[in-house]
Amino acid sequence: MPPQRNTSSQPATVATAPTLNEMSLAIEDSNHLETQKVPEDIGQGHTRTINIGGRIRLINRDIIPRETAKVQYHNKLPEQATVGAITLYGDALTDLNNTRHQLHHCQGNYHWGHIPRDDGSIVFRGQKRSCILYFSVSHGLLTQYPESMGSIEQSSLWRLMTGQVGGVSAPRVLSNEAICTLRDLVSSPITTPWDWMRVEAKALEIVSTCLFHYDREPTDTSDIPLSRDDRKKITNARDILIHRMETPPTIAEIAKTIGVNTFKLKKGFKQLYGTTMFAYLRSRRLDQAYELIRSGEMNVTEAAFEVGYANPSAFSAAFRKAFGVNPMECRKSSYQVPSQIHGA
């Protein structure tokens, strides 16, 4: 029997967790909302859980640790659900204990995995904001669809999400627009039944978008072996890229600085983060421009220049492609709508 939507609005609870080690990915029957503050001795931030009755559980972990923090999770990964991790801000590194998978989270990318009973740890970097939104999706969500669908060629992610196979998907990236939608979603208050409906709608949309990505882009199976040292170097390359966003170095320069060849750098970057170096750079630039424009801090031309676009019309075109609106419209809308106050 398909689960019943339960749209009752329950009061949000705010509690202080003793540690960050507890993170239940279990899907429950009822809707509920819970926010836990990050303990003060560790840093700032919170973990917000949104349980959408019977189908999806969202957990948003938004943290700025004082020092680099390694969190060892006590909870095992669920058997009846597939888990996704979407990075909304910053970066982090997950290590799974039994299967030895390593997930490189960076802003905009996501991984999906069905690894029942495994557990792991995550490293958040000190003094940096990391925000990871976990999706725990019940296998029942997709099995409700018509039987005739079974005959079509299924994507790797479809099999993962219906629990037919186990493993971790290669990373992919979401559009800037989708990331912004998710940021709004996890920070806006959920009080009425229609707020719950909106959250459910957006969560389903993201799941469908991810499935679509894996259908369109055939998985590149020709992975190259990367040593622990290589991974570290590629992480450094990413930091250099972000640090010098306005005047980015060439790939050859970066490769030289970190000490790997350009082939390995390009290929390795794609393998770890699910995107190319310059697509990542573009996405980060546009994201920063979006924040500058939305906050009213800068006008469109200033923001374009700030993030390294010399040509405003090229900037507008790229912005439109990433966010679905012109930068001008984005500025106007932010002026008219008073900024939402974080409710829960």
Place this chain on the structure above:
Amino acid sequence: MHGEQNRYRIYDDARNKIFESATSKSGIFTEATRISKAVLPDNLGTFESCHIHIAKGMRFAFESMTTNRKLVVQHTREEPDHVIGSFFLSGHFQVQPKGTSKLIPKQNTGIVWSHTPGLTYTSDLQPGQTSKSAYIIIKPEVFSSPQEHDSAVKNGLWDLFKGNSVGTCTAEHLSVDDHRILKNILSFNPAKPWNWLHLESKVLELVSNNLSRYEQVGSSKSGFAIPPHDIARIEAARDILIDKMDNPPSIMKLARLAGINEFKLKKGFKQIYSDTIYGYLRRYRMKKAYEWLKSGEMNVTEVAVKVGFTNPSAFGAAFKKQFGVNPAECRRKFFSV
């Protein structure tokens, strides 16, 4: 599933019935078919009618008709256990809830939400004209909550969903967002299973957007708090507007007269009076015109001028659009008695 039916009747311009569809029970929607199409005679034009069974208790339907002659198409939808959102995208529709004589006239586009024993849609078609409509059909149980946590929520549409009330919500206009979402839904391709997930997400989004529209205006949840001195100024602006109804100032001028900035005035006005400044003025003018005509003190032209219409025929058209009768008839009706 008993008693649910969809029936089409088509009349020519002399009101002779030229087609009647067999009763089609919505019970034909099985898990396996998911999509069903109604068949209408193709010698009269192009008809497309499609029902999509999205999930348990949730369906989406779409209809599009283009005729080659003048026709009246009557579609009766009897689904007493469902809340139905009817979205009119183009054409001329009238909606009549079963068992009442109440007609909900729609101009070109709009939305009607209802939870009634049945609905009859009457669509007047001109040759070559296309009428398009979409429907969301939902069992109230899909959203009902076992606990009554939402008793504090005041929302006319939510009352229909909770099944506490039976009836029809006031018709609303289609918003830009509604159009965007409907366009997205109508491009649905059933071949890929994730598109079904996407479809469900868009239907939920549409319902959610519509619910927030029926949220009580002025409650602390919606909008922002208006400082008391601004409220006084917005009220003053309203008084000026009404006072100068025959020759209303521009919004910019109105803002200056009331001593408030234009943005605050527009935003605050909408929050206090749940309408735009000119929308409010239009309604107020019509209300006054109606009262004055009824009193019999003035003739139609005098009333038109008094409420700010320089062109009497424009006044006549606006009046008829609002009340369904032209002003002269209205005056006769009350004054001759």
